[in-house]
Amino acid sequence: MRTLILGGARSGKSALAERLAGAHADVVYLATAQPLDGEMDARIAHHRARRPAQWGCVEEPVELAAALRAHAAPGRCVLVDCLTLWLSNVLGHEDETLFERERSALLSALPGLSGSVLLVSNEVGLGVVPMGALSRRFVDEAGRLHQALGEVCERVAFVAAGLPLVLKGPPL
């Protein structure tokens, strides 16, 4: 089962994903954050503090498809938190061909993975169109990625105020 969990900033999407992951005995947390500044450090620490100690943890800011292939396994749940930071990492990379390669690799890898995969991502396209061309590109690629994932995931949920709304697939 592949589940995409979409929601706004501080909507409770990570907490929901962690609750879902908690139903599995074997969980690998796949973190895409790069601790580049104090604000991000604080967020990473905040997320880490509430995860069970027995969960595995892998950090992979860029090569997400390879990491998923390496860690997904029958009976295991891999929780990717979050796609937004990965997208930001690959879109902002100095190698401009990286984004298309990593995006294709992710979309190709997902259908063949064993076990459960939970993908957490920020919905960012519901405000005014941002001024900067880079921000517009980011919003566009995030939206396109979510559409593509909406096809390959068996379940898609939208979270607001910590409450999920299932857009596709079985109830949570």
Next chain:
Amino acid sequence: MRTLILGGARSGKSALAERLAGAHADVVYLATAQPLDGEMDARIAHHRARRPAQWGCVEEPVELAAALRAHAAPGRCVLVDCLTLWLSNVLGHEDETLFERERSALLSALPGLSGSVLLVSNEVGLGVVPMGALSRRFVDEAGRLHQALGEVCERVAFVAAGLPLVLKGPPL
């Protein structure tokens, strides 16, 4: 049947509208975009490339009510893509009375149109309040327009990750 399709940037709302229009033998695509810059040109070309060749196409950036009255017909589906650009065109027009007139004309015209009408529009009011007064005005008028359309349309759907959520009316 009048259907309003709301969604964020790259949420898949146009693709959904095109899928719904595809169920009709006679379709007129009513484009509101004005190809003023390269970025917009690319978006217009991207939308055009995936539309069936037999669909009629009308371009009308401002006088939307008149265009709808001219082209709606029994057994035909008119797809308006999108209200957001039309709103931007009429709000930004040098004739400051144009917006109220065109807005009233649209809301008056809709209930009397024959056939099917699909209206695609961007939800833009779910981010932080924008800094500029013009952007705030745009967000406010988009929200008010959607509320008014929510009353005169028989069906309203919200799209995320390409997946529709029906807020009003029969399922899609």
Next chain:
Amino acid sequence: MRTLILGGARSGKSALAERLAGAHADVVYLATAQPLDGEMDARIAHHRARRPAQWGCVEEPVELAAALRAHAAPGRCVLVDCLTLWLSNVLGHEDETLFERERSALLSALPGLSGSVLLVSNEVGLGVVPMGALSRRFVDEAGRLHQALGEVCERVAFVAAGLPLVLKGPPL
């Protein structure tokens, strides 16, 4: 019954809350706006003009928990419009300890209130992450507040185009 009504700018959330309040004989409108500028004055006047004359009205920009405790009563409906302005008032206050105190007071007060309470709040976290650290803080605290309220409220609705979508609790 405690109901949280979330929605974007001009989504029709206040109109929905007023419609729900209208089912009660005894209504107190608890306004959190501070009429500091002309734009806000116009919004306050717009909201006031459509409220029934017999509703009580209380203005409290900061001490929301105390105002709720003072005015909630069996058989009465208190409509708080809106939490977003209150959050902005307490986050921006010169006393930096005020926010945490008022937030805790609100979350502690809510479960014990008599009668009906309707809380209107803006969803602001579904656009791109804002540039300014203050705006990011605001988005984060709004999201966290909504999550906490999502737990203590018996009903949560998300409004778009004037149409509610119930995320928790009985239908509207």
